[in-house]
Amino acid sequence: MQLFPCPFCGPRDEHEFHFAGEAGKARPDTTRTVSPEGWAHYLNDQRNEKGRVREVWMHLTCSELFAMERDSVTMEVLSSAPLREDAQ
Numbered sequence: 039m040q041l042f043p044c045p046f047c048g049p050r051d052e053h054e055f056h057f058a059g060e061a062g063k064a065r066p067d068t069t070r071t072v073s074p075e076g077w078a079h080y081l082n083d084q085r086n087e088k089g090r091v092r093e094v095w096m097h098l099t100c101s102e103l104f105a106m107e108r109d110s111v112t113m114e115v116l117s118s119a120p121l122r123e124d125a126q
């Protein structure tokens with residue numbers, strides 16, 4: 039078991055969290071035509087980087103989304119921060 043730090047609730051069991059995606063991933067501009075390949079790329083392709091990564095996670099208990107920085111090799115959590123600017 040690993041503890042993940044929810045910025046709102048504190049350290050909690052990893053099973054209370056859901057991976058929501060890579061942080062900073064840009065959604066295609068829907069005011070213009072987006073090809074099926076463009077959507078597929080946005081939805082399915084991941085950078086899958088080795089080492090320090092920044093991701094968006096949801097704490098299922100409080101339903102808050104937050105950014106978590108961790109090392110994808112060691113699984114060490116480096117930081118977590120709310121996505122909402124009005125949080126804290």
Ligand SMILES: [Zn+2]
Nearest residue numbers: 044047097100
């Ligand atoms: Zn929480």
